[in-house]
Amino acid sequence: MAGKRSATSSFADSSSSGCTSYVGIPVLLRNDSSPVREAASRASEALNGAVSDPSWQTRPSWYLVAADDRMIPPPAQRAMAERAGATVAEAPGSHSIYVSRPDAVVDLIKQATTG
Known part of the structure; x- marks a missing residue:
């Protein structure tokens, strides 16, 4: 598999021949007994688990629409x-609005914490 990446490849390993091969995540986890393995196991459980009572249905939530987002269109954000x-607030900003407009994020957090 030298020189090519598959969907399960992510870690490069250069052999003595100068060729690069990739070790897939399943192989990495099988050989790793560190916190990486534990974190991956928890993530897998979370992704495969069933949610019986979604918090967003019973608890208040706030959403900051990034009006200039080109990854998730603002109409889709509003629909979600x-x-x-x-409770929706909107500000001009990119997909990473927490970076481009931290002031708007702080304002929304303040609104959420003060009612």
Whole structure:
């Protein structure tokens, strides 16, 4: 598999021949008894687990629409926020609005914590 990556490949290993091979995550985890393995196991359980009582249905939530987001269109963001029954704020900013507009994020957090 030298020089090519598959969907399960992520860690490069250069052999003495100068070729690069990739070790897939399943192989890495099988050979690792460190916290990495424990974290991967917990993540797998979380992704495969069933949610019996989603918090967004019973607890208040807030959503900051990033108006200039080109990854998740603002109409889709608004629809998700509406589905969750969220209090919505909107600000001009990119997909990483917490980086581009930290002031808007702080304002929304303050709104959420003060009612």
